[in-house]
Structure formats: C-alpha cells, structure tokens
Amino acid sequence: MNQISYGLKDKVVLVTGGSRGIGFEIAQKLLEENANVIICGRKQEGLDKAVALLKGGDRLMAVQCHVAKESEIDGLMSQISERYSRLDILINNVGMNLMTASTIETDLGLWTKIIDSNLNATFLCSKKAAMLMKENQSGKIVSITSVAARRAAPGMGIYGIAKAAIEMMTRVLASELAMVNIQVNAVAPGMVRTDFSKPFWSNDQFYSQIVKYIPMGRIAEPIDVVHPVLFLSSAASDYITGQTLIVDGGSTAI
Numbered sequence: 001m002n003q004i005s006y007g008l009k010d011k012v013v014l015v016t017g018g019s020r021g022i023g024f025e026i027a028q029k030l031l032e033e034n035a036n037v038i039i040c041g042r043k044q045e046g047l048d049k050a051v052a053l054l055k056g057g058d059r060l061m062a063v064q065c066h067v068a069k070e071s072e073i074d075g076l077m078s079q080i081s082e083r084y085s086r087l088d089i090l091i092n093n094v095g096m097n098l099m100t101a102s103t104i105e106t107d108l109g110l111w112t113k114i115i116d117s118n119l120n121a122t123f124l125c126s127k128k129a130a131m132l133m134k135e136n137q138s139g140k141i142v143s144i145t146s147v148a149a150r151r152a153a154p155g156m157g158i159y160g161i162a163k164a165a166i167e168m169m170t171r172v173l174a175s176e177l178a179m180v181n182i183q184v185n186a187v188a189p190g191m192v193r194t195d196f197s198k199p200f201w202s203n204d205q206f207y208s209q210i211v212k213y214i215p216m217g218r219i220a221e222p223i224d225v226v227h228p229v230l231f232l233s234s235a236a237s238d239y240i241t242g243q244t245l246i247v248d249g250g251s252t253a254i
C-alpha cells in the first residue's frame with residue numbers, strides 16, 4: 001500500500017503538528033512524494049527529533065508555532081510565503097483533548113483551552129492558508145476530526161463538540177471557497193495508535209474492549225489515516241468538497 005502515489009511532487013504542504021503521531025506520518029509520506037513539507041509544533045525538541053528522523057533535506061521546514069496563537073500563525077505563514085510564495089495544501093492535523101469528567105462541571109478555562117487548540121486553531125490556520133491559496137486560485141484544506149464528533153464519548157465531550165464544529169466549518173468553507181478552486185474536506189478517524197490515545201490502546205483490557213466494537217478487529221495505524229488524507233489533498237479528489245471521510249474500521253457503521 002505504501003507504494004501508492006498521489007502526484008504531489010513539488011506541492012507546498014503545511015502539516016500542523018507534524019512532529020509526531022499522524023502528522024509525522026503524513027509528512028513522511030509527503031516527502032516520499034517529493035512534496036515540500038512544512039511541519040510545526042509547540043516544542044522545538046519534538047521538531048528537532050522529527051527533522052532528524054524525516055531526513056527531508058531542503059524539502060522540509062520545521063517551525064515552532066502554537067496554532068491557537070494568531071501572531072505565531074502569522075509568523076509561520078510569512079515564512080512559507082517568503083520561501084515558496086505560495087501554499088498548495090493545508091493539513092489541519094493539530095488536535096488535543098484534556099479529559100473532562102462532565103461537561104457541565106467543566107470551567108470556562110478548560111473549555112476554552114480545548115476549543116482553542118482544536119476549533120480556533122483550525123479556523124485560524126484555514127483562514128490564513130486560504131488567503132494565500134486564493135492568490136493562486138487553487139488549494140486543498142484537509143482537517144483531521146474524529147468519530148468523537150458524532151458519538152458522545154466519556155471524557156471527550158468538549159473535544160467532540162470542537163471536532164463536530166470543525167466538520168461544519170469544513171462544509172461552510174467548502175461552499176465559500178468553491179468558486180476559487182479550493183476544496184475543503186475532513187478525515188474522521190476512530191482510535192489511532194499514537195501517543196494521544198496511548199492510555200487506551202496500551203492497556204490490554206481496554207484494548208480488547210475497544211476492538212469489540214470495531215468490525216475490522218483492530219485500531220488504526222497512522223498510515224490508515226495518511227492515505228485518505230493524501231487522497232483528499234490530491235487531484236484525484238478535485239470534485240469532492242465539504243465532506244468528512246470516516247476512517248474507523250467500520251465502527252460507526254454498526
């Protein structure tokens with residue numbers, strides 16, 4: 001499966017949160033495609049580690065940036081403009097959850113933190129990226145949401161609310177940007193084997209409970225998410241916009 005090619009050579013692609021997990025794997029596959037890849041993260045140490053592993057040479061740029069902070073996104077976009085004078089593809093990959101026992105007992109500070117890093121970050125990055133893409137009358141925006149957007153999961157209430165809003169934002173932006181040839185889509189994974197979900201999949205008891213509800217009998221590996229993201233980033237999906245592709249081994253089908 002890794003030999004599938006998406007025709008992304010020389011494309012300029014920003015992968016938010018590409019220093020580990022799903023974003024890292026997306027960056028790796030994009031580099032195999034000979035795309036120009038920009039990754040970002042909050043911690044320089046994580047970025048340095050990713051750069052060493054990805055071995056992208058001149059095709060890889062790593063920028064420290066907190067994607068919920070507008071001034072930092074402006075700085076990131078300026079660096080991309082200066083180097084490439086364009087942005088072809090944005091992958092809104094950053095997302096985080098802080099377990100919330102009960103939504104009504106959550107204070108505004110925690111609510112805001114989760115909404116900021118998921119919803120507001122996706123809004124800000126999409127807005128700034130679309131400005132650059134509009135200059136070329138061409139672009140792709142792909143956001144990573146979650147099956148938590150459509151199923152109320154314990155501890156993930158606010159995260160699910162934010163991801164559901166991103167799916168609506170995907171439809172709104174798709175309709176607003178269709179006439180400037182920018183397609184906006186999302187990919188909604190079930191559980192994926194990354195640090196984010198490690199407390200669940202690394203515990204044998206939890207894992208066997210989780211896979212009981214997945215017809216394919218396993219959680220996703222990051223590469224299972226990478227391929228749908230690259231399809232939605234490629235010319236193969238040019239007539240698809242405003243959609244969310246669920247990648248969950250069939251769990252929401254039953």
Ligand SMILES: NC(=O)c1ccc[n+]([C@@H]2O[C@H](COP(=O)([O-])OP(=O)(O)OC[C@H]3O[C@@H](n4cnc5c(N)ncnc54)[C@H](OP(=O)(O)O)[C@@H]3O)[C@@H](O)[C@H]2O)c1
Pocket residue numbers: 016017018019020021022023040041042043044046047065066067068092093094095096117121144145146147188189190191192193194195196197
């Ligand atoms: N793993 C799953 O089971 C699963 C399931 C469904 C959906 N998803 C979604 O898939 C996406 C990727 O998840 P993942 O599992 O790969 O997560 P992960 O392993 O926790 O990696 C998150 C990445 O984002 C960066 N990051 C986090 N907050 C950031 C911020 N505010 N600004 C900039 N960078 C930030 C992290 O680097 P720093 O820490 O250095 O900032 C890291 O590179 C997320 O949107 C998540 O909600 C994951």
